[in-house]
Amino acid sequence: MPLFGPPVIAQLEAKRDIQGLIKALAHKDPTIRSAAADALGPIRDPMAVEPLAALVYDEDAGVRRAAVRALSARGGIRVVEPMIVALQDKDAGVRGVAAQAVYRRLMMDPDQEARKATAAALGRIRASDAVDPLIKAIQDPDETVRVAAVKSLATIGDVAAVAPLIVLLAREQYRARTTGRSSLTIERAAGQALDALCDENAIEALEEAFIHDDAEVRELAVRRLARIGSPLVAKTLEARLDDENPIIRRSAARGLAELGWKPPSQEVGALYWAALRDWRRCAECGAPAMPLLVGAFPRAEAHERSDILEALVSLGWEPSEPDATAAAFWASKGDWDKCVEVGLPAVEVLDGIVKNAPRWRERAAAAAALHALGQERPAPFARIQLVQHALGVLDADGTEDEKHASLTTFLAEEHQFEPSNKQKVEWCQCGYPSTRVRKGGARELITDLLGFEQSGEDPAIYFCPSCDTRLTAAGTQPS
Numbered sequence: 001m002p003l004f005g006p007p008v009i010a011q012l013e014a015k016r017d018i019q020g021l022i023k024a025l026a027h028k029d030p031t032i033r034s035a036a037a038d039a040l041g042p043i044r045d046p047m048a049v050e051p052l053a054a055l056v057y058d059e060d061a062g063v064r065r066a067a068v069r070a071l072s073a074r075g076g077i078r079v080v081e082p083m084i085v086a087l088q089d090k091d092a093g094v095r096g097v098a099a100q101a102v103y104r105r106l107m108m109d110p111d112q113e114a115r116k117a118t119a120a121a122l123g124r125i126r127a128s129d130a131v132d133p134l135i136k137a138i139q140d141p142d143e144t145v146r147v148a149a150v151k152s153l154a155t156i157g158d159v160a161a162v163a164p165l166i167v168l169l170a171r172e173q174y175r176a177r178t179t180g181r182s183s184l185t186i187e188r189a190a191g192q193a194l195d196a197l198c199d200e201n202a203i204e205a206l207e208e209a210f211i212h213d214d215a216e217v218r219e220l221a222v223r224r225l226a227r228i229g230s231p232l233v234a235k236t237l238e239a240r241l242d243d244e245n246p247i248i249r250r251s252a253a254r255g256l257a258e259l260g261w262k263p264p265s266q267e268v269g270a271l272y273w274a275a276l277r278d279w280r281r282c283a284e285c286g287a288p289a290m291p292l293l294v295g296a297f298p299r300a301e302a303h304e305r306s307d308i309l310e311a312l313v314s315l316g317w318e319p320s321e322p323d324a325t326a327a328a329f330w331a332s333k334g335d336w337d338k339c340v341e342v343g344l345p346a347v348e349v350l351d352g353i354v355k356n357a358p359r360w361r362e363r364a365a366a367a368a369a370l371h372a373l374g375q376e377r378p379a380p381f382a383r384i385q386l387v388q389h390a391l392g393v394l395d396a397d398g399t400e401d402e403k404h405a406s407l408t409t410f411l412a413e414e415h416q417f418e419p420s421n422k423q424k425v426e427w428c429q430c431g432y433p434s435t436r437v438r439k440g441g442a443r444e445l446i447t448d449l450l451g452f453e454q455s456g457e458d459p460a461i462y463f464c465p466s467c468d469t470r471l472t473a474a475g476t477q478p479s
């Protein structure tokens with residue numbers, strides 16, 4: 001073995017001669033420099049980092065590749081800068097190895113400082129192929145890494161980041177609302193990144209966010225779109241006015257409103273006002289409003305139904321099909337016979353009224369209609385036929401005494417009280433029978449004749465179906 005020959009890397013490695021291997025990194029023969037770098041990789045000695053980092057400037061591409069491999073095996077904050085240099089190497093092979101090292105290793109480094117520095121550096125060099133890894137990094141567990149990734153995405157300027165940034169922002173806003181804790185830094189960074197990215201080029205990317213499951217994401221996307229302030233955007237938003245999803249329809253309409261847009265035709269106008277649930281202005285658009293109003297009617301909240309109904313009536317509409325809309329139409333006009341004529345399609349509408357109508361009279365009428373359709377319900381009336389009869393007596397012509405006499409006979413026949421046992425009936429302030437008083441003076445509600453609401457484990461609360469007064473056995477109470 002020659003005394004001053006080339007160092008035999010395998011021997012240095014076997015002896016774990018780190019000083020010898022580091023010295024070999026400066027050998028004039030590139031194959032020896034490469035071999036020494038490769039040998040130092042798995043040893044991961046901190047002393048080797050600086051000399052290996054210097055080799056990313058080596059004149060030989062093979063050496064530069066070996067240096068990147070060795071640094072990659074070590075990871076950590078100190079290798080970030082040399083790796084970023086290697087990412088911009090003129091040799092494709094070196095760039096490939098560096099990309100692997102950066103995206104598969106450094107972006108997942110256990111040290112968050114290394115992850116943050118990498119994310120920031122990728123933006124600084126505007127690494128266009130870093131967009132995907134940076135998008136992943138905006139979900140990093142460490143906030144400073146997330147912020148660095150967001151800022152770099154803004155600098156790189158690829159619209160592929162738009163939808164993920166909107167999702168990030170939506171999550172942060174959701175967190176702020178539900179827990180009161182959110183990161184203002186993230187919100188601000190994401191907002192600024194979106195400001196930078198959202199121009200006409202981002203329209204398609206924003207449309208991508210329109211189909212996201214989360215309504216908040218869709219809202220943000222539409223608002224961003226509206227802010228671009230280009231005629232192209234108006235077209236996109238307009239096309240969303242008949243989206244199958246009502247939230248998107250409304251978001252699009254709100255976006256158009258923000259643009260100061262005016263409907264170009266009656267058809268579009270009807271869609272626009274329907275999306276905003278302004279039924280009166282929808283109806284002002286004439287015939288195109290009709291199918292929208294009819295379509296919205298069965299699904300509308302009770303308080304909206306009267307608006308829709310009014311709009312439909314103003315357009316001269318009358319039901320032609322025996323469907324749920326017809327049932328709702330007749331029900332809101334109080335024509336219960338016509339409602340029953342509709343048949344089974346009326347059941348759902350009637351059930352809704354029985355559960356939710358603010359007036360007990362309406363609930364009783366709907367329950368009676370259900371009964372007529374053979375659909376008995378256990379609540380909120382125990383015996384709807386008795387209620388219906390009693391309300392009928394109350395509403396008929398005659399004096400109060402005559403009505404009470406008639407109702408007393410009826411209640412005795414129905415075994416609701418026993419006159420032979422000296423029981424008496426007491427009446428609600430409206431004249432409806434509410435309470436039976438036993439011989440000793442004990443009072444109890446005639447529950448079969450009343451409407452009731454059950455709340456969980458608690459006993460039911462009873463109401464006069466005629467005047468909505470809340471009733472207790474001790475007497476009436478203001479409702």
Ligand SMILES: [Zn+2]
Nearest residue numbers: 428430464467
């Ligand atoms: Zn009453």
